[in-house]
Amino acid sequence: GPPVVQGAAPPPPPKAVPTVRGSAVVGQFIPPQPKGERVYPAPGIPVPSYWVEGSQYLSNKKNEFEIGEPVAIYRSEGSVKFATILTYKINNDQASYRYDLQVDAAGSRYEDRYPDSIFKIMYDIETEGVVLREETTTKGWF
Numbered sequence: 001g002p003p004v005v006q007g008a009a010p011p012p013p014p015k016a017v018p019t020v021r022g023s024a025v026v027g028q029f030i031p032p033q034p035k036g037e038r039v040y041p042a043p044g045i046p047v048p049s050y051w052v053e054g055s056q057y058l059s060n061k062k063n064e065f066e067i068g069e070p071v072a073i074y075r076s077e078g079s080v081k082f083a084t085i086l087t088y089k090i091n092n093d094q095a096s097y098r099y100d101l102q103v104d105a106a107g108s109r110y111e112d113r114y115p116d117s118i119f120k121i122m123y124d125i126e127t128e129g130v131v132l133r134e135e136t137t138t139k140g141w142f
Helices: none
Strands: 070-074 080-090 097-102 109-113 118-121
Touching: 080 109, 080 118
Parallel strands: none
Antiparallel strands: 070 080, 070 118, 080 097, 097 109
16 A cells, blocks of 8 residues: 555545455445345346345445456446456556456447446355345235
């Protein structure tokens, strides 16, 4: 980090800086995954309807992503769908990145996307998988 100036107040902690796949923001509550079949979310699959932006997935300009990391992104028709990081480029400031993503099964790409346009997924879906549809075991309630 930057050098510490003697006697200076420490900077306030950033609100959200998850820089590891599936890592939670410190102090951030992430609801447990519901019961149901867990799958690996391929690019182009919509995120689950029960997901809430800012909880299971969130954007922050300080996020960093790894090649191969599953993420989510707004698509042109307005939905949020899974995608995968393909590569990154360093910006002229030598401190931040732009990313290319695969956004569907056919291999379509979005290029030169800034981190705040890409959603970090807060579960470790690579090892846990993701429940796309909640099991509705509430028979007799309706």
